[in-house]
Amino acid sequence: MPGSFRPDVTLPALWTDRPEWLTHLRALGATGHINQAEADQLAHFAQHGWLVMPQVIEPQLIDAFVADVHSLHQHPGYFATTDFRGGRQQKLNGNQPDVLESIYDLYVNLQTSRQVCMHPSITRFLSLVFQAKPLAFQQLLFQVTNGHQWHQDPAYVVVDTPTFLAATWIALQDIQEGSGELAYYDQSHRLPHYIFGNGTKHSDGDTPNYSREMEEACQLRQLAHHRLLAKKGDVFFWAADLVHRSHPMSLPQGTPRLSCVTHYCPATSMPHWFSEPDKRGIEPYWDVGGFASSFYKLPNLSAMVRPVPRWEFYN
Ligand SMILES: O=C(O)CCC(=O)C(=O)O
Numbered sequence: 001m002p003g004s005f006r007p008d009v010t011l012p013a014l015w016t017d018r019p020e021w022l023t024h025l026r027a028l029g030a031t032g033h034i035n036q037a038e039a040d041q042l043a044h045f046a047q048h049g050w051l052v053m054p055q056v057i058e059p060q061l062i063d064a065f066v067a068d069v070h071s072l073h074q075h076p077g078y079f080a081t082t083d084f085r086g087g088r089q090q091k092l093n094g095n096q097p098d099v100l101e102s103i104y105d106l107y108v109n110l111q112t113s114r115q116v117c118m119h120p121s122i123t124r125f126l127s128l129v130f131q132a133k134p135l136a137f138q139q140l141l142f143q144v145t146n147g148h149q150w151h152q153d154p155a156y157v158v159v160d161t162p163t164f165l166a167a168t169w170i171a172l173q174d175i176q177e178g179s180g181e182l183a184y185y186d187q188s189h190r191l192p193h194y195i196f197g198n199g200t201k202h203s204d205g206d207t208p209n210y211s212r213e214m215e216e217a218c219q220l221r222q223l224a225h226h227r228l229l230a231k232k233g234d235v236f237f238w239a240a241d242l243v244h245r246s247h248p249m250s251l252p253q254g255t256p257r258l259s260c261v262t263h264y265c266p267a268t269s270m271p272h273w274f275s276e277p278d279k280r281g282i283e284p285y286w287d288v289g290g291f292a293s294s295f296y297k298l299p300n301l302s303a304m305v306r307p308v309p310r311w312e313f314y315n
């Protein structure tokens, strides 16, 4: 059965995604929980489904993170990456630099990745959206665009409560138009829920027209189309259901588009692999949040841990 938009379906929602979000926002202000600048950011996020915090990550920190990314080949076998060349879902990194593949969950082994994706401006904002500390759990370091088609993240980023999700896209360089920049439809987080043939918001891989349907639904409502020409250090936040993609490239293949995407859920939610009780490891990060990973055994008690094949998890 193909998927479809279902105006009849209601699911639990974060307060920013509820129709009465402004009432909740006022309550947070009236009780002294947020200041005016935070209220403005939250109102923009609730209304539009996205928010840009311009140049909040310090350039020195980004440079240190990028230097770490360019040294990964010094630790072959310690990092899970995509495998576009081999046509598989994932592989381990080799002992030569590779500027094509994306790298998963760098926060496990790199302090610089943690400092970037758990930057105080990010954890504070997400704590306000979630009303809980954020759990970071699916990170991709993009060196070039991966050419993602139009989608909403709950289709591919699976949490027990599918709408309890947000993400950041952090520019690690000034992003060039035509390099596969992120594109999105303003306010598309308010579309009716898209339910796949399996009865969930999680793709069953059986809906060939999914991304065209997403685009058409946005165009039908005349939602504004944006392309994110982010500057180094900008943080772009998006709500679970914001429709987005990698804009098609017009610059030569291989043009760098160095960026870090991290998905987060409230610590009270569970990424899909937590359905197995022995795979619920969380690495704390100071007192502001934590990390989970489907690739690595956490908490990480040694300096550097290798990706763990699923069948070896917690043996
Ligand atoms: O960076 C992009 O072009 C899209 C990434 C994305 O959609 C994701 O990781 O959820």
Ligand SMILES: [Fe+2]
Pocket (backbone or CB within 6 Å): 151, 152, 153, 244
């Ligand atoms: Fe996405």
